[in-house]
Each structure stands twice: as structure tokens, then as C-alpha cells.
Amino acid sequence: MARPNEEVEALLQEYADLIAITGGEAFKARAYEKAARAIGGHPTDVSRLDAAGLREIPGVGRSIAEKVVEYFRTGRVETIEERRARIPNGVRRLMAIPTLGPKKALALYEDLRISSVDELADAIKAERLRDLKGFGEKTEANILHGIELMRQAGGRILLSAAMETAEDIVTTLSGIDGCEDCAYAGSLRRMKETVGDLDILVAAARSAPFMNALTELPATAEVLVHGPKKTSVRTSEGLQVDLRVVRPASWGAALQYFTGSKAHNIHTRTLAVRAGLKLSEYGLFETESGERVASRTEAEVYERLGLPWIPPTLREDRGEIEAGLRGELPAVVTEDDIRGDLHTHTDLTDGLAPLEDMVTAAAARGYAYYAVTDHAPDMSMQLMTDDKILAQRERVRELDGRHHRMRLLHGTELNIGPEGDVDWPDDFLRDFDLCVASVHSHFGLGRDAMTRRIVRACENPYVNVIGHPTTRLIGRRPGIDADFDEVFAVCARTGTALEINAQPDRLDLGDEDILRAKEYGVKFAVDTDAHSIPQLAHLRYGVGTAQRGWLTTDDVINTWPLRRLRSFLRKERAGRPA
Known part of the structure; x- marks a missing residue:
């Protein structure tokens, strides 16, 4: 059960893709992409806004606002339906493959009449794509990997999507007379990064009211099993939900x-x-x-x-x-232990909310400190300059301590170049409170080159945290190929923390890498990488991943008091190891 904002975000993003496929104007596709992101990250439920209210969202103009209103009034948008009708079903099936863009999907259909994933895999094995313009061995390899990712994911969905559905169901069932307890269980309760189906439990003397309620939920599209001990349904988004009602004593x-x-x-x-x-x-x-x-x-x-x-x-x-x-079970870190978020963005680069709004929202979460880390200039599409970042720093200093005495840290997210270099020189980096450094491009470097690249960034005395270290996007992009054992050892030696990025499609580092890194003595930062106010709440997924990696508050730097954190952030600049 996606939030209305997310429904609209997906709809507008699809329309942007459809415009691109059908040869529409590039600027129009970009406008819909921008509006999709803005609506997805808007803190207010857009289904409650009229056209005038929607137009107050940055990037949402009259035409887009009217389409959103039409969608909530009728459940569809006529112009989007017309554009969909121009795209063969086979192309839309191919577009679901990670790494395969819409234009290539259309080319495969028009030139080779390929209309299914299996047909595409067979065509690649037969080397039929190599004569097509824009295709080659590397493209074939990327597409095959995308097919593999799709097949591995199967019917599994991201943790966050499963959580939203589960919490809606638990809230509904908990309100029924006779409910003594209600909770989700299974892999969702264990906070696994993807979930295949939902297990919901109810403790009650009578099962019928709960079984009936599940089948009658608005999101229920199909009833698979309906009985006194177990009821299973499939939601309109294709997720299977299994409900069991047990006696309170059990x-x-x-x-x-x-x-x-x-x-x-x-x-x-x-x-x-x-x-x-x-x-x-x-x-x-x-x-x-x-x-x-x-x-x-x-x-x-x-x-x-x-x-x-x-x-x-x-x-x-x-x-x-x-x-x-x-008697040695660790006291794993909890969300209440987190004292601040060390990786967030504002609308100065690719965030959706102004600095002041992000700071206010962070303070409302009860943080003791909060870092703003907008992109540095090597991410050229963000148009960052020295003057812009210095002006932001001045404003951060003005806001420091104004919201519930929350302290503000001014940082940046640096781009790790192919050789391990970062955006700004040392004399400029020196004045940031912290620097997150991340790989954002050149994902295909060989293992040795990629390892050297990250190691060099770790050895930079001004780099404090390696952001989303493997760069993976769950179900869409694999992690980079590097010797992470060497990276972990260097992080421990240099006092460079590794991020556990709480974005639900990243959760990077993952739990197995965390367990290995912890053995080297690495420290970690659980951050949201929030680009909007609602994304600050993604912290829960990062904390769940940290727990799966057996981390305690001693392992996670943003559970520490500010004085201890600042000491760690000084790294080797103080003349001693962190």
C-alpha cells in the first residue's frame, strides 16, 4: 500500500520514460522526472491537495498538477493512458530489466521483435544483438546481469515497501474488538533487505473477525486461502499476506x-x-x-x-x-541510540527541501547534532561552486543551536574519482566539519584499480566516512568489484568510518559486509542520505541493518556524544591515529 505521494511519483516517472521512448522532447521528460521526485519527497499527502496546492510544490506546474488531480479523481490519467497505448506490451516488459533503458528496449522490439525477457536472454546467447547500433559485448554483459538481478529478486520487494503494507494491516487489525496482540513477523521483523511475503499474527479468542477483515481490505486484490487458522491474500501490488490467529496463551x-x-x-x-x-x-x-x-x-x-x-x-x-x-549476546544499537544524522542533502544540490526545513525536521526527531553534506563540484549536474558552499556554511553557522540546542555540522559529500582523488584540495577541505566520500561513477573499473581508488580516499586525512561503500542498488545494480577486506583494514588503520546507508534501495553496507568489517575494528555511521524530509525516517532501516551486523553503540560513531564524535572526525590531522 504505497503512500499517495509514491503512487504519483511512480506514475510521473513512468510518463517521463514513455515520453523518452516515443521521441518526445527531452526537456519535457526531465520536467516530469523532476516533478516525480518533488512529489515523492513532499511531506504532505498530495491526495489532499487541490491543483493550487500542488503547484506550490517546486517543479509542479499547471499541467502536471491537473494530471495529479485527475489521477486521484478517476484513478487514471487519460494522456498517460494514450501514451501507454503507443508502446507495445513487449517493450514495457523489457523496460523492467535493470540496466536496460527504454530506448534500447524499443530498438530490440522494433529490430529483432524481442518482446520477453527469455527471448532477450536467448538472443544475447546467440550473439544477435551485436549488429545493432549502440549494442556490443559490454552492453550484452550488462543486460545479462540485469536479467540475473531481476530473476534473483523474483517476487521480493524492498523492506520499506513491505513495512508500509504491514504496518497498515497491523493498525487495522489491532482496532478490531477482541484483539489482544497484533504484529508482523517473518523476514520483515528480522529486517531483511527484501521481503517475499508478509506474515501477520493476531492473538485473539475468535479468528473470524480478523480473517474477514483481511479479505475486505481495500488493498486486497485476491483471496488465496480463507480459513479459521490461516488466511492468505494477494494485494493489488502483488504481495502475498499470510494471517494467522492464535490463542493469547500461545x-x-x-x-x-x-x-x-x-x-x-x-x-x-x-x-x-x-x-x-x-x-x-x-x-x-x-x-x-x-x-x-x-x-x-x-x-x-x-x-x-x-x-x-x-x-x-x-x-x-x-x-x-x-x-x-x-552470556555474550551484544546489546545491539537501537534507533533511540542515534544522536544525529551525518549524511543529508538540501535543495542546494539534489535535495528537495531548503536547509532551514531539513534542520527543523531533524530537530523534531530529537537529534543532538545534524550534518548537512551537499554534493561537491565533481558531480557536475549539481552545479556546486566554492561560493555556494561557503554561503551555505555561513547560514549553517547562523542556525547552529537554534533548534532545541541541536548542533549543526557543515559537511560535504565528495565524489571519489577513478584515481581516488576528491573534489576539493586539502586547504579547502580543512574547514569542513566532516567529509563523506562516495563512488558515483566509473563503476566498471577492474578489481585492483577499484580497490586502489577507495583505499586512496580512505587515506585522505579529510575524508571521514565512505558513503554507500559498495554503490549497490538492490535489485537494480550490483556492488562494485573491490577487495573489501583490504578496504576494511585500511579504514580501521586510518580511522575512516564506513557508512550504513539507510536508503531502502541501498542498505549499503549490507549485513554480511558489516560482520566482516567489524572483525577488522572498523567504525560505522548509520546515515539516511536523506534528499527530502520524509527520508529522514529511513533511519530505521539503516539501524535494522546495523543490528543484523551485530553492531553496538561503540561501533557506530553517530551514537557518540558530540565531543567524542569531533575527536574521531579529526582523524590523523591531530598528529595521532583516531
């Missing part, structure tokens, strides 16, 4: 069981068997007598097995049970 056991993971559950059941017990979704029972000994809460079930309560994000059978038995 709530804890059911929540533990349906949260998983499968490997974690096998391990806990093995512990139970060794103790002469049987563990199921109904409770923990004595094997011989059948007496139930624990079930009402998860903590009760774990305690009877000789374990502390294990956070859901750790339940992947990656040593959490052994650590619990030894």
Missing part, C-alpha cells in the same frame, strides 16, 4: 516461531529436544507429560531454553544462540 511461542529464521528455529528446537522439551508455534512442552511450560511471551520461551531474549534481527543462526548461552 502468543510468544507463535511470534518466535513465525519470526524465524528457519535455521534459527531448527537450532532452538534442537536445544529444546536436548532438554527433554518440544518447541512449536503453540508453546514449549514437556516431552513426556505434554505439559506446557512456556508460551505466553518470547522472553519466557527463550528463558526456559537457557537463553536471553534474542533480538529478531540477530535470528539468522550466525552464532547468536552460542553467544546467548555464553
Whole structure:
């Protein structure tokens, strides 16, 4: 159940793509792309705005506002439907492939009559694309990788999209008479980066009101199973939702069981068997007598097995049970531990909100400090200049401490060039409070060159954080090829933090890389990379990923008091290792 803003964002972005495919004016396509981003990042529900209110959003003109109003009035936009009709279905199927742009998709259809993913894969294997203008071996390899990404993703969706749907359902079911508990479980509760389906649990004496309510939700497109113990539906966005209603006395056991993971559950059941017990979704029972000994809460079930309560994000059978038995389970970082966001953008570059609005929104989140890190000049499309960034710094200093005494840090997001160089010289970088450095281009460098590139950036005394280190976009772009073990070692040596970027399509570093980097002694920054006010709330996904990497507050620099953080940010400039 996407937010209305996100529905419109997707619609306008699709229209921009359709304009590009059909040979429309490039400036018009760009205008719709800009409006799509502006509406997607707007903090107000645009379905409640009239045309005049919509036109107050930067980048939204009269024609676009009218289309948005038409969409919410009728559920469709006539001009977009007409443009869709001009594009064969086969082309639109090909456009779904990551790495394949709309114009290439149209060329494949018109020149080779390719209209499906399987046909395209077969054509590449037969080397039929190489005679087409704009195609070659490298293009073929990129498309094949895009097909692989698509197939790997299958029916899985991003964590954030699943969370929105789950929370809507939980809110609805929690309001029904007789509900004693309601929660989502499964891979969503474990905060995995993608989710295949939703598991929803309810504790109640009667199941029928909840089963019926799920089938009657506006977002329910198809009922797959409707029964007293389990009901499954498919939403209009294609996500399967499985609802189970259990007796309140079994709530804890059911929540533990349906949260998983499968490997974690096998391990806990093995512990139970060794103790002469049987563990199921109904409770923990004595094997011989059948007496139930624990079930009402998860903590009760774990305690009877000789374990502390294990956070859901750790339940992947990656040593959490052994650590619990030894009394060494980490106190993982929580969202409440985060004292500030160290990577955000304003409308000075590619953000959607002015500096003052971003600062106000950050202060409302209760932060002790907050960093503004707009792009540096090597990202040429952002049109940054020395004068612009210095003027912003002056304004940041003026606002410092004005909002609930929140301290402001003036930073920048530097671009790591192919040789590891960054945008500004040392004498200019010296006056920033912090510098995030990220790879934004030349993703195809060889492994050795890419490793040298990142290592050189880490060794820069003014680079504090490596932003979205692997550059991956989940389901759309693979991470860069580099020797990250070498990178991790250099980060630990130089006092350079690695970012856990909380954007839902990044979550970069991912949990497995975090676990490896932690072994080297690396420190981390959990940042939103927010380009709009709503994106500040993405922090929860970064924290969930940090938890999956077993991180504590000692590992995460933006949980530290400002004085300790500033000491870390001085890096080696103070004449000693951080």
C-alpha cells in the first residue's frame, strides 16, 4: 500500500520514460522526472491537495498538477493512458530489466521483435544483438546481469515497501474488538533487505473477525486461502499476506516461531529436544507429560531454553544462540541510540527541501547534532561552486543551536574519482566539519584499480566516512568489484568510518559486509542520505541493518556524544591515529 505521494511519483516517472521512448522532447521528460521526485519527497499527502496546492510544490506546474488531480479523481490519467497505448506490451516488459533503458528496449522490439525477457536472454546467447547500433559485448554483459538481478529478486520487494503494507494491516487489525496482540513477523521483523511475503499474527479468542477483515481490505486484490487458522491474500501490488490467529496463551511461542529464521528455529528446537522439551508455534512442552511450560511471551520461551531474549534481527543462526548461552549476546544499537544524522542533502544540490526545513525536521526527531553534506563540484549536474558552499556554511553557522540546542555540522559529500582523488584540495577541505566520500561513477573499473581508488580516499586525512561503500542498488545494480577486506583494514588503520546507508534501495553496507568489517575494528555511521524530509525516517532501516551486523553503540560513531564524535572526525590531522 504505497503512500499517495509514491503512487504519483511512480506514475510521473513512468510518463517521463514513455515520453523518452516515443521521441518526445527531452526537456519535457526531465520536467516530469523532476516533478516525480518533488512529489515523492513532499511531506504532505498530495491526495489532499487541490491543483493550487500542488503547484506550490517546486517543479509542479499547471499541467502536471491537473494530471495529479485527475489521477486521484478517476484513478487514471487519460494522456498517460494514450501514451501507454503507443508502446507495445513487449517493450514495457523489457523496460523492467535493470540496466536496460527504454530506448534500447524499443530498438530490440522494433529490430529483432524481442518482446520477453527469455527471448532477450536467448538472443544475447546467440550473439544477435551485436549488429545493432549502440549494442556490443559490454552492453550484452550488462543486460545479462540485469536479467540475473531481476530473476534473483523474483517476487521480493524492498523492506520499506513491505513495512508500509504491514504496518497498515497491523493498525487495522489491532482496532478490531477482541484483539489482544497484533504484529508482523517473518523476514520483515528480522529486517531483511527484501521481503517475499508478509506474515501477520493476531492473538485473539475468535479468528473470524480478523480473517474477514483481511479479505475486505481495500488493498486486497485476491483471496488465496480463507480459513479459521490461516488466511492468505494477494494485494493489488502483488504481495502475498499470510494471517494467522492464535490463542493469547500461545502468543510468544507463535511470534518466535513465525519470526524465524528457519535455521534459527531448527537450532532452538534442537536445544529444546536436548532438554527433554518440544518447541512449536503453540508453546514449549514437556516431552513426556505434554505439559506446557512456556508460551505466553518470547522472553519466557527463550528463558526456559537457557537463553536471553534474542533480538529478531540477530535470528539468522550466525552464532547468536552460542553467544546467548555464553552470556555474550551484544546489546545491539537501537534507533533511540542515534544522536544525529551525518549524511543529508538540501535543495542546494539534489535535495528537495531548503536547509532551514531539513534542520527543523531533524530537530523534531530529537537529534543532538545534524550534518548537512551537499554534493561537491565533481558531480557536475549539481552545479556546486566554492561560493555556494561557503554561503551555505555561513547560514549553517547562523542556525547552529537554534533548534532545541541541536548542533549543526557543515559537511560535504565528495565524489571519489577513478584515481581516488576528491573534489576539493586539502586547504579547502580543512574547514569542513566532516567529509563523506562516495563512488558515483566509473563503476566498471577492474578489481585492483577499484580497490586502489577507495583505499586512496580512505587515506585522505579529510575524508571521514565512505558513503554507500559498495554503490549497490538492490535489485537494480550490483556492488562494485573491490577487495573489501583490504578496504576494511585500511579504514580501521586510518580511522575512516564506513557508512550504513539507510536508503531502502541501498542498505549499503549490507549485513554480511558489516560482520566482516567489524572483525577488522572498523567504525560505522548509520546515515539516511536523506534528499527530502520524509527520508529522514529511513533511519530505521539503516539501524535494522546495523543490528543484523551485530553492531553496538561503540561501533557506530553517530551514537557518540558530540565531543567524542569531533575527536574521531579529526582523524590523523591531530598528529595521532583516531
